[in-house]
Each structure stands twice: as structure tokens, then as C-alpha cells.
Amino acid sequence: MEKIFINLARRSPFYMYLLLNMSVQPSVEAEKMHVSFRNGRFTVVYNPRWVERKSEQFIEAFLLHQLMHLINLHFLIRPKNDRDRAVWDLAMDAAINQHIPELAAFGVPLNLLVEEGHGVDNENLFVLPPDWMPDRSAEEYHAWILEEMEKLGRFDVLIVARSRENSLDSHEKLYTQDSVDMVLELSQSLLSKAFNLYGKELPSGVRRMVELSIFKPFLNWRDTLRRFAGVSEHGERYLTPLKPNRRYADQPGWKTESAARLGLIVDTSGSIVQEELDAFFTEIEALSRYVDTSLVLVQVDRAVNLKVNYTKGMWRNMQIVGGGETDLQPAVDYLEHNYRPEGLIVFTDGYADLPKVKRRVLFVLSKYHNDEFLLQARETYGRSSVVVLEW
Template identity: 70%
Template sequence: MEKAILLLGKRSPFYLYILLNISKVPSTEVRTIELSFSQNRWTLLYNPEWVEKTDVNFVQALILHHLMHLINLHFLIKPKNKREKMIWDLAMDAAINQYIPELAAFGIPLNLLIEEGHGVDNERLFVLPPDWMPDESAEEYYKWIMKKMEELGRFDVTLVAQLREKSTDSHDSLQKIQNIDMVLELTQSDLAKAFNLYGEKLPSGIKRQVELAIFRPVLNWKDMIRRFAGLSEYGERHTTPLKPNRRYENQPGWKISHMAKLAIIVDTSGSIIDEELDQFFSEIESLSKYVDTNLVLVQVDRAVNLEMRYTKGAWRKMEIIGGGETDLQPAVDYLQEKYHPEGLIIFTDGFTDLPVVKRRVLFVLSSYYNEEFAEQARKVYGRSSVVILK
């Protein structure tokens, strides 16, 4: 493994820098090499017996294969069923094997695999894109496979997928990763650091993929909401003499404060126009339908102007109060002190100072947002703390 990693480093120190943040662990539980995420870091599991009997050039090529899965953020792809997984496996490999000469030498283009429905009589089979369709993403190859299968009237990819799996990996560990927002943020951060140091010397195709991964929008709106919606609805637990203790007669009982799970701040200052308010309340209404929890909402310009429990359709009768200068901090302090919410969602255009938030926070910025505010929020609270409404 050490020889293979050093050999990979000769291609580019970019790969060595990425591997510095990845644990290398021998394991007889894997057939060849497998990439997984555990204990807040990536781990490269490898079978020492397989490594020992395999040519070092091929070992380093397969390490690069897994790094390319990482660079392309393929752990974000979550197939809905077994058949869809097979198709995604083919598409993901086609997207990366074209950049690895040692694997491309054994490659079979997607069009031959799909049109003929089988591979070749070869121990090693690595999927390549159609000759006329290089340098595309896994998403584009997935679309092509689906369209081609529809044209052919053939939807069974089991045999092709099994042949592919014998030669490489199953992607199972990638597709089972939880805490996607945290994994994504760590991965993009590591890629950005490596790219800043050594990115200029990468081959053009791989360089473009790294740039896309670094600057790719972190998560979509629904994924962001799930980050908050999965949190506990319970607040603080404290004793009270007004409630009997079920176990001990002479002791006070316990009471759980049912606090707001999510708290929403809406910027109603003078810089916010009607179009932006429409954007905000459209998303808030969708949120009220999407999550089953208490929502407390406050409006704020330079002070808290209105507080209410938001329920479906409440926007129709809501009065908008504000129009002054912008200061989000009073609303943040008010909600944290009174409700102790697990998550704060702040709707604003960002033309104000970044507030200090002690809870989980998501800034939802209008399409007319302040770029400096967005960048500062990402630096302080993480890349997944900002959503831009389009």
C-alpha cells in the first residue's frame, strides 16, 4: 500500500494531500479496496492479501478510483431501489474510470454494455462512457442509460451490473453514509485545501471535477430542513412540586418543557421588498407542511415586532410589521432566551451584521442577497448554513 500511495503521489501531490486525511486500515472483510466514513473521517479499507498478490500499478489505480468517487461527491447519490442502484453504479464508474489509464485499458463503453446486455470474457471489466460522450458527470450517464434502455425496451441490467461488481466495488459503503451535511462539509473543506496547494498541476478533466465539487451547492432546501426536522422536540427537564413523583411520594415530580423545535426569524426591515417577503413566506408555508412540529415565528427589523405560533395558511392573515433598519441579533437573543429552540431559521437579504447564534442555524437568503454576508456566514457557521432562494 505504501508503494502504491507513493506511486499515486508521483501523478500529483494533490492525491497525497487528500490521503493524509484518510485512514488506511487493513481488513479481510473487503475483497479489494473500499472507501467508508466513520468516526468523523474517511477510511480506506484494503485487503492485505489482495494487495500483496496484485501489481502495484493496479493497486494505485484502484486507490485513485476510490478517490475519484470522493472528488465527485458520489456519496450524495442515494438510489431508491436495487435496480436504480445498479444503474447508478454503472454511471458513477463511467464518470471516473475514463481518467485512470490503468482501468481504461480494461474498459468497456456503456453503449456496448447496455446495447449488447453483457460484458466480455475478462476477469477485469471497467465501465467507460460512450466514445462520443466524454467528460460528463454520473448524473448525465445515468440519464443516458435510462433513455437508452427505454429505446431498446430492455430494463434488466442485472447481468451487466454483476460483471462490473466483480471487477471493482459495490459502492454500498458510500451509499449508506449518514450525516450527509457534515460529511459533505468536511470533504469539500479537504478538497479545497488540497486544490489551493496543488490543484493547478492536475489534469484538466480532473481539475474541472474538483472545482465543481468544491463550489457545488452544499445541500438543497429539503435536505436543509431535514437537518432541523430530525431534532428532538423536547426542551429542558426540571423538577416541580406541582406534579407528584410516581416513584417517591415525598419528592417533587419531573416536568418537561415542550419548547419550540424550530424558531423562524423573518427580516422585515426597509431593505426587504414585497417580492422577497413572498419568497420567504412561500418557503415558510412549505416548511409548515413538511415538518410536524411547533414553529414559533418572529418578525424583526431593528427590534422584535411580532411573535406568533405559525400554522399552515397563517400568512394569509399575517400583518407585516417593520420597515426600519436591520438588526437580527435582538430576535436571535429573544428566541434563544425564551424558547431555547433546537434550530433557528433566519430569512433575510443579509444586508446587516452577522448575528451571534448559539443554536443550530440556517440562513435562508433572498435572491437579492448580500454576498459578503453569505460568505461570512459560511465561514462562521459552516458551508451548509446558507441557502439561496432562486
Template identity: 65%
Template sequence: MRSELEKIILNLGKKSPFYLYLLLGVSRIPSKDVKTIDLSFSRFKTVLYYNPDWVLKTSSDFVEGMIMHLIMHLINLHFLIKPKDSRDRVIWDLAMDAAINQHIPQLAAFGIPLNLLIEEGHGVDNERLFVLPPDWMPDKSAEEYHKWILKRMEELGRFDIMIMGEIRESNSDSHKGLYNVQNVDMILEINKNILKKAFNLYGSELPSGIRRLVEIAVSRPVLNWKDAIRHFAGASEYGERYLTVLKPNRRYENQPGWRTSHAAKLGVIVDTSGSIIEEELDKFFSEIEALSRYVDTSFVLVQVDRAVNLEMRYSKGDYRNIEIVGGGETDLQPAVNYIEDKYRPEGIVIFTDGYTDLPSVKRRVLFVLSKYHSEEFSTSARKKYGHSSVVVLP
């Protein structure tokens, strides 16, 4: 027997097969832990959690609108947004909803313009109140509404945005799941593939406003270079677990206990071969210095041309005194093997121009290519390791 939610989804599919196709890639899980309906990410899956009691007591038209709301967050790739702090998160919450609710008639009927929320301090999203854009500013992106909110708050100089945040945390649309993506590159790649297929099959049937949003999403670069490098720097600090008699077992006396080896959080390889010019090296070490600000500890850095030339623990500011060793032909594999065997890092970032063979990497890998890079290398890396495994510096 189909659940009430599945009936609503099937009815939505009759109106627009585009949305039904997207929902084929979304797991639906009933849960009393959510107040209404929520979007989250588990490993490499997108999950829609819903409260079955709420679905039963709520009109199917309104539930359909809430499903559309979550789908629109996926279409707009809002899970890529990374707020700077709790205050910025509240601003992004409002900006994202202003961008999408205007396209959902079931929710727009209960909407209040963003300018009133900011200027008069009205309550924000709850089950029957949804954020809309200012009347004079329709069809903009979340980024544009975010910028407008910051500017307007600066002009007012008096509105405490955190009040809205406290209200939002206790209502039906807190967006918590959107900010908790562990495998963002994989989720992004999977989501965009499904979105492209759905658009190719059924995009012509969409309203013009939504069709434009989908076109922007499918043509958008998978990750910009700053986001990709920053995300990679957040790899787990933990390595492998092993038994050791040096640590007592807390459950069983006279038995060895578990200990976790702390692997290098990040391994960095810098191509210093003869094909790398000074401008490229300057760019590489500028980003390596930025990396040192994202991680809590130093990370291992290896310079390589056709062999490993220099190994060091890089900490903030080391670029001032670092010695560049190399100048020969290029072979990245020795450096990859060296770091994987000695440090077992969770991820490896490789700075190169790509004028060499693609190395075989067992760990998660990100290739940071200079603007003078080899297109053949870039294409091969994306094909083998995924589209989001390559970024190009400007």
C-alpha cells in the same frame, strides 16, 4: 515497516502531491472482509479498507489505479447520490464509473464503453474490466450518463439492468460504501474543505480534465434544498435509554431492564411572524407536506412569532385545515426551547425568513430560509452550525 499499500500511496504522492494531500484525510485499514479495496464512511471519517493479500499479489500500478478510482468518487462527491431503488442503484453504479474511469489510464486500458454494456449486455466492472463512456460522449458527469442510460434503455425496451447488478455485487467494485453515509452533511463539509485546500496548493499541476472536475466539485453548493430536507427527515427514531422495573432484564432475574424512549423523530418550527408573507407560508407548508411523505410517522410542528402559538402532530394532508396563528414580532428561541424540553427530537427543522436573532439549538438543526431571507442570519447560522445547516428555498 510500511505496508505495501503505503508504499504505493507514497509513490502516487511523488507523481502528484494533490492525491497524497487528499489521502491524508482518509484512514487506511487492512481487512480480509473486502475482496480488493473499498471506500466507506465511519462516523465523521472516510475509510479506505484494503485486502493486504490482494495488494501483495497485484501489480502496484493497478493498485494505484484502484486508489485513484476511489479518490475520484470523493472528488465527484458521488456519496451524495441517493438511488431510488435497487434498479436505479445499478444504473448509477455504471454512470459514476463512466464519469471517472476515463481519467485513470491504468483502468481505462481495461475499459469497455457504456453503450456496449447497455446494448449488448456485456459483463461489468471486475478486477480487469471497467466502464468507460461512449466514444462520442466523453467528459460528462455521472448525472448525464445516468440520464443517457435511462433514455437508451427506454429506446431498447428489452435490457434487464439487474443482471449487471447481480454481477457487480460479486465483484471488486460494488460501491456499497458510497451508499452508506450516516452523517452526509458532516462528511460532505469535511471532504470539501480538504478538497479545496488540496486544490489551492496543487490544483495547477493536475491534468485539465481532472482539474475541471475538481473546480466543479469545490464550487458546487454543499447540499441542494431538497436533498438537505430529505436527509434531515431520516434522523433516528430513537431517544434516550433508561432502566425501568416495568421491563424485566433478560440477562439477570429481578433486575430492571433497559428501555428506549421514542423521541419525536423530527421537530418542525414555522415562523409565522408579521414579516412572513403568504407566498413564503405557502412554500413552507408545501415542504412540510413533502416532509410528511419522507417520515414513517407524524411529527411535532410548532408555530411561533415571539412566543409559541400552536403545537400539533402533523400528518400527511393536514395543510388543508391548518390554522395559521401569529403575526407579531419574531423570536425563535421559545419554540426551540419548547420542542427540545418536551420532545427531545433528534433534529429540528426551522422554517423562517431569518429576520430575527439566531437561536441557540442543542439538537441537530436545519434552517430552511425563504428566498426573501436575511443574509446576515444565513451567514451567522452557517458559521455557528456548519455550512450544510442552511438551505434556501427557490
């Protein structure tokens, strides 16, 4: 293992810094190798008998794979059930393995696994993303898998997921039982220190992963979201093979499409500078970690320019459209009419007329905001309806 650590240091001192701040624990009870959180610190747990049977190059790549789970904060993911967990396992590996050449050599593209509906007879099954979807987050691959399953009308991908889980890489130890907030704080602290010292030497794809993980939002979204508490409105009810029928096992089940709970409006007018956009999307990214419902995001200057269903990590490929004058009302009307959100969160500098909002609203203003807008918003919607980002 000492040789493995030295080899990873040659790749980048960033990885060595992470490992030097972890404990290392050999255990014959461990199935293979994993990184876990124990006694207030991260620990590399490995089975020495298993390590001895593998080449140094392979163990080095596999340890890097485990570090990548930490770098991507995958322990924050909370699957809804066993089926969802199986899909998440595939999605997480697809996001990671594309950045590790040694594992990519054993890889099978995610689209082939989903389309063919079965795994391969190979202990070393490592999932890769579809060729046309490189450098995406686990959340994006998860959404893609569900869409493909819906199109194919089957659950066969679960067979693939279980085959992967029973092969070399199991994620059983990934889902921590400790306080998520505590593990997140320690993870971001460790990653930030390593990145400040050695981040420039990382490959561009890995560097973006780390940047995404160490962003520290100004707002405490866990507390902020309490003002938007409520029950989602229900939408259309339809049959889907993705939900089993409780009465007839061979029939599809009913699913109710819920309306979006939160609508996000991002001001992309000409008065918004890049520093403000970066601050807005840092908050949006943090918000996406604390909700398990749909986030519909629209960009607006004097008209609605772009609409997306926002998921964690989407900021890295987000196209910014706008640059004109500012009118927030079209975005408010669009979301309220088409999505019936329980609340709207508006990211702006406030150099616009105050929009008329029928639902709960929170205005998130940049530090370069318009004081007149702030005062008017508080008078109209209440003092708690406005927060200012002081980065």
C-alpha cells in the same frame, strides 16, 4: 501500500494530501479495497492478501478510482431502488474511469454494454463512457442509460450492472449511513484545502471535477425549498418496459409522467456579467443535490433562448445564450404554460420589469442587483420571495 502512496504523490501532490488526511486500515475481512467514513474521518480499507496478488501499478490505479468517488461526492447519490442503484453504479464508473488510463485499458464502453445487454467474462471489468460523451457527470450518464433502456424496451442492462458489481469494483461501501451533511462538509473542506495547495497541477478533467465538488453555495437550499413544498401534478400515463407489471410479469407496467416541480429561470441579458453567472450556477448546482425531481431550466434575455432539463454537473457543458435586453415574462409564461411547475426560481440582477407569476416564486438576486426591483418584488410577492447573493 507505502509504495502506492508515493507513486500517487508523483502523479500529483493533491492525491498525497488527501491520503495523508485519511487513516489506512488493513483488514482480511475486506473484500478488496474501498474508502469509507469511519469515526469522523475517511479511511482507506484494504485486504492485504488481495493487494499482494495485484501489481503495484494496478493497485495505484484502483486506489485512485476510489479517491475519484470521493472527489465526485458520489456518496450523495441516493438510488430509488436496487435496479436504480445498478444503473447508478455503471454511470459513476463511466464518469471516473475515463480519467485513469490504467483502468481504461480494461474498459468497455457503456454503449456496448447497454446495446449488447450482457457483461464480459473478465474479473477486471471497468466501464467507460460512450466515445461521443466524454467528460460528463454520473448524472448525465445515468440519464443516458435510462433513455437507451427505454429505446431498447428491456431490462437487460441490469445483468451487465450485476456482473460489474460482482467483479472487481463493488460500490457496496460507497453509500454511507452517516449524516450526509456532515460527510459533505468534511469532504468539501478536505478537497478545498488540497485544491488550494495543489489544484493547478491536476489534469484539466480532474480539476473540473474538484471545482464542481468544492463550490459552496450562499443559500441553504434545504431550508429554502420548504416554501415550495407540495405534491407534483401528474401528467400523461403510459406503458413502459422499465416498470414491471405487478399482475403479469411478462408485460410492461404503467408509469405516470409527473410535471416539473421546479422551474429555473436564468437571466442571460447583456447586464449580467460572468461573475454573476458563476454565482447563479453555483446555487443551481447546489439545488440539484437536494431535489430528486425534475428541474427545467430556461435562459432568457428578451426571449426564451434555451431550455434544458437540468441535472447535477450539467453546468460544465452549459452553453450561455443571450446578451440582449431583459424581459423575464416570456420565460415565466413558457414554464407555466408548458410545465405547470409548483414553483419558479428566478436568477437575475433585477434590471427588468417585475414579471407576473401565478405560482410560488423566489427571486435570487445578484449582489449587483437593482434595489427598486427588490422592493417591488417584496411588496408584490412577500418579503420571503427575494434573497440576495452576497458572495
